[in-house]
Amino acid sequence: MRPDKMRRGSWAMPTMRLLAATALAIPSIAFAGPPFMTDDPEPTETGHWEIYGPLVEVEGRGDAFGGSTGVEINYGAAPDLQLTAGLPIGFEHDRAGWRWGAGDLELSAKYRFYHDEGTGLSIAAFPGLTLPTAGNGKVTALLPVWLQKDRGDWSLFGGGGYAINPGGGNRNYWTGGIAVTRQIDDRLLLGIEADRQSADTIGGRATTSLGVGGIYQLKAPFRILASGGPTFVDGGGAAGFHTFVALGLDF
Template sequence: MGRGGTLLTLAGRWRTLVVAGLLGTCLEAGPPFFTDDPEPVELHHMELYLSWMGARTPGGASGSLPLVEFNAGILPDTQFHLVAPLAYAKPAGEPVTRGYGDTEVGLKVRLLHETEVLPQVGIFPLVEVPTGSAERGLGAGHTQVYLPLWLQKSWGPWTSYGGYGWWRNPGEGQRNWHYLGWLLQRDLSARVTLGGELFRRSAATLDGVASSGFNVGAILNLSERDHILVSAGRNLSGDRESHVYLGYQMTLSLEAVWPPASGRGPARP
């Protein structure tokens, strides 16, 4: 799935961490990384993720446990996306707060297919609906919109993808911000893929600072249906922050639930 600057109040600090940290990560993420790719889920297929995403700063920790993500190929080259997080916030020296966080909805659309020369290109507009409590540090308190453009190119066992995204981030003390990230990964076998990414985020608050960082991770294919995803990393500049992702992914064909009828596509029983 997040992923702030230091503010004067405790509530302000955690609102910033949620906005520019974990929830930002969720909006950007192509599990288990922050950076996403332009490739949507195949038509009549779906993905379901159950994961933990967390971040730690000198001021404490926050994240989502569990974070439920659902993706479905609803049209050719078009994916519907939904994230429902159970968020937590743990300021240093304070009790942990838990509750439902902000809901994320989006559509990933592939604009260009990859060729021998040209990369695959897609957009993935997302809306973060303020269903979490900002006063308890579990939400941003306002609607956020994310507009990214992603590119991808593969050769043999190697794949590289990345791009740029712009956040609309309204609210008192907040500012619109930008994300730039790129990832390189390699299939070691049919069961194991390793990857690493570099990213940069501009400040999301008026008194915040830009940050750069990295993640390294792996995807373990237990079967065609079941997958384990893990990544960890930290900021290299800006605010001190470390982050981790651990998730289970189930991939299914909707035709297994609604088999085709006379070759005319999925038919409900």
């Protein structure tokens, strides 16, 4: 993303397992770029902080859904290097009511190893780990590569990678996406995206998620980020949903 545009950090959403009946139909969202599920290769500027909080991520179907709320912290540790930590509180909801618990600690590092201002092309690797504080007690990881091409007020970005997802009934999977955004004016950025994930459980099904999102710049250093859309499971069935809302702080 061009330097004059509002930036999105990276958020590694913890995998929230719903009831067995819904787990096969709901994808896990990992290491996404607020407010989009798809990430971009732009790191936080050197010596600067990006903080998203409070933030809320939710995914599910009907009254069975799960997600997290908490804080994501991004720091520009060096030129082209961003360090990220996610500190979430997880929740689930179904007909039996609400359940809350500590979310998994999320750590990742984005390194942009190619950037050409002349062509507007950037490429970055963004490996991350999720360290368990609850859930299946296993360390999970995502190993993605993200690319971006800028032209005027438009940006095209996407990519994906391989997720290591140990635990009983789980399987490793591939995930990726593509997004297009446009800077409408000095305050508003809008975009659309499509994401695809292979099955992350044994006997599970792949999913496709569509979404729209935007970033609105408030009085500096604050901004509002939001996105959402439907999620479709291979083989049919009612569509699920995903949504993200956060307050951003950049300094």
